[in-house]
Amino acid sequence: MYQTNYHRASSVDDAAAQFAKGTESKYLAGGQTLLPVMKQRLAAPSDVIDLARIPALIGIEVSGDAVTVKAATTHYDVAGSADVARAIPALANLAGMIGDPAVRYCGTIGGSLANNDPAADYPAAVLALGATVKTNKRTIAADDFFQGLFSTALEDGEIITAVSFPVAAKAGYAKMRHPASRFALTGVFVAQAKSGEVRVAATGASQDGVMRVPAIEQALKGNWSAAALDGVKVSADGLMSDIHGTADYRANLVKVMAQRAVADAG
Amino acid sequence: MSTVKLTVNGRAVSADVEDRTLLVHLLRDHLNLTGTHVGCDTSQCGACVVHVDGRAVKSCTMLAGQADGATVVTVEGIARGEELHPMQAAFRDNHGLQCGFCTPGMIMSAIDIVQRHGGKLDEATVRQELEGNICRCTGYHNIVKAVLDAAGRMKVAQAAE
Incomplete structure (x- = not known):
C-alpha cells in the first residue's frame, strides 16, 4: 500500500x-x-x-412505509435486524448473503452503493425496491443513482447518509454466488410495490452494472409466479462474459434467479 | 505517522505507526504478536482474524488507525495461563489442525460463531459460518468437529462461571 x-x-x-x-x-x-x-x-x-464511527450514520429506522438504513450500518446489523426482517425480509436476507461473517461485520451499505461494484448485492435491492439514496447534499432516486460500472450520481466529496427503502408488498432475492469471492455471479431482486408496480433488478450480469429486467417485469406484472417466467427469454446483449460464465449463461441465470427470487418472496 | 492506542489482550498499548499500517502489521511487527497470520493478503483466507470490540474481523483489512481506541483480542489472549481456551483444546483433541497456519484465524472465527449461535449450532451452520476461513490442507472435517465439540465445552464452562 x-x-x-x-x-x-x-x-x-x-x-x-x-x-x-x-x-x-x-x-x-x-x-x-x-x-x-x-x-x-x-x-x-x-x-x-x-466515516464508520460517525453516530449520525449508524442505525436502522423502520416505519410502516419505509425502512431507512443509515449509511455506515454494517451488513451484519442489517442481516440481524428483527425490524428489517419483519418489514422487508428479503433485504435482511440479502445482507446476510454478502461476503462472509468477518466482511459483514465491517462492510456498510453506504460503502457498497458508493462503490457500485457490478456484482455487488445491495444495488439490486436499491433499484428493485425503488429506494432513495440520501446524501449530505440531496436525495437521489435509485433510477438516477447507478450510472454504470463503479459509477454513481455522487459528486466528488458527496457523502451518502442513508438509504430509504419503501416497504414492498412482496420482495425476494436470489443469488448464484461465485464460490470463492462470494460476489454474485448473478443475483436478482424482485419486488412488487404496494401500488402493484413490479420492479426487477439484476446484479452481476450486465457490463454496465446493476440493471432492470423489463422482460421479467412484464411477465410478473400479469402473473406473480415463478411459472410465469418459464417462457421468458432474457437477451444476452450487453451481458458480461468471463472465465466464470458466458453472456448466454448469465442471461439464463437472470431468469433462473428471478424464478427463485419470486419463490423466496412468496 | 500517528499514535495508535488500543487494548490488546487486556494490556493497554500505544504505537507510533505509519497511517497505511494495517492492524495485522501493528500486531505482528510492533507488538510481536505473531500468532495472527497473514495468509492471502487479499481479504479472503481469514488467517488474520482477530476480535475487535467483540467482533471477529480480518486484521489485514483494517487500518491500525481504524482500531484506535478499540479492544482487540488475538489468539494469544484467549488461554488462561497454561489452560487452553475450550476452542483451542477442542482443536487439539479433534485433530482440527494439520500445518496450523490457518488455525489462529479459525479459532478466533470459531469462538465468534459459538458466541453468536450458542447451543443452536449444527454442522451445516458451522460450515456456512466458516466460509471466510480457508484451510489449504483442506482439513475442514475435523475443524468442524472441533467447533461443535467446543460449543458444548464453552456452554459447560459458561454454566460453571
Whole structure:
C-alpha cells in the first residue's frame, strides 16, 4: 500500500471538510473493498476519511412505509435486524448473503452503493425496491443513482447518509454466488410495490452494472409466479462474459434467479 | 505517522505507526504478536482474524488507525495461563489442525460463531459460518468437529462461571 493519511471524522460536516483538504481524498467506511484495492496499489488516495464511527450514520429506522438504513450500518446489523426482517425480509436476507461473517461485520451499505461494484448485492435491492439514496447534499432516486460500472450520481466529496427503502408488498432475492469471492455471479431482486408496480433488478450480469429486467417485469406484472417466467427469454446483449460464465449463461441465470427470487418472496 | 492506542489482550498499548499500517502489521511487527497470520493478503483466507470490540474481523483489512481506541483480542489472549481456551483444546483433541497456519484465524472465527449461535449450532451452520476461513490442507472435517465439540465445552464452562 502506498503512503496515505488517515483521518477519523467526528461528523458528516467534519468528514466533508477533511475530504476537501486532501489532494485526492477517499472516504473509508467498512474498508472491505477500498483497503484490498489500496493493498493492490490500484488506488492511492492521499487521504482516507473514516466515516464508520460517525453516530449520525449508524442505525436502522423502520416505519410502516419505509425502512431507512443509515449509511455506515454494517451488513451484519442489517442481516440481524428483527425490524428489517419483519418489514422487508428479503433485504435482511440479502445482507446476510454478502461476503462472509468477518466482511459483514465491517462492510456498510453506504460503502457498497458508493462503490457500485457490478456484482455487488445491495444495488439490486436499491433499484428493485425503488429506494432513495440520501446524501449530505440531496436525495437521489435509485433510477438516477447507478450510472454504470463503479459509477454513481455522487459528486466528488458527496457523502451518502442513508438509504430509504419503501416497504414492498412482496420482495425476494436470489443469488448464484461465485464460490470463492462470494460476489454474485448473478443475483436478482424482485419486488412488487404496494401500488402493484413490479420492479426487477439484476446484479452481476450486465457490463454496465446493476440493471432492470423489463422482460421479467412484464411477465410478473400479469402473473406473480415463478411459472410465469418459464417462457421468458432474457437477451444476452450487453451481458458480461468471463472465465466464470458466458453472456448466454448469465442471461439464463437472470431468469433462473428471478424464478427463485419470486419463490423466496412468496 | 500517528499514535495508535488500543487494548490488546487486556494490556493497554500505544504505537507510533505509519497511517497505511494495517492492524495485522501493528500486531505482528510492533507488538510481536505473531500468532495472527497473514495468509492471502487479499481479504479472503481469514488467517488474520482477530476480535475487535467483540467482533471477529480480518486484521489485514483494517487500518491500525481504524482500531484506535478499540479492544482487540488475538489468539494469544484467549488461554488462561497454561489452560487452553475450550476452542483451542477442542482443536487439539479433534485433530482440527494439520500445518496450523490457518488455525489462529479459525479459532478466533470459531469462538465468534459459538458466541453468536450458542447451543443452536449444527454442522451445516458451522460450515456456512466458516466460509471466510480457508484451510489449504483442506482439513475442514475435523475443524468442524472441533467447533461443535467446543460449543458444548464453552456452554459447560459458561454454566460453571
